[in-house]
Amino acid sequence: MSEVEAAEARALAARSRLNGTVEALQSELAPEKLARVALAEVSDGGARAAQASLDAARRNPAAIAGAGALALAVLNRKRIAGLLRRLRGKA
Structure with a gap:
């Protein structure tokens, strides 16, 4: 294999890795997924705050x-x- 063919193979492999990375980022940054994650975090945070408030009320x-x-x-x-x-x- 010549140096040019080796470089082309490396470029092809790098391009393939880059495409995989871009696809992964697109799925992670999809608006629907971001909204779902944000809602879950807010709901979880609200539930924890409510439980902490109830615990404080029972203590005081x-x-x-x-x-x-x-x-x-x-x-x-x-x-x-x-x-x-x-x-x-x-x-």
Whole structure:
């Protein structure tokens, strides 16, 4: 085999490897696959965050009750302010 034929054979082998690599990248980077992987990771992350929150709530029920009371106070702040004004006006 001459040097030219050997070089052509190496080029053919390299081209074949490159085509295989390109095909593998195209299948890995397909939009459908990327979306499926991203959704799975987000779902898994959300489930872990929810479980961690539940575990924290079980360990600290007083903190959860305080946070709930604070949230209710913020949501009802206008009603609370009105009640306080009325009470101050009567005193």
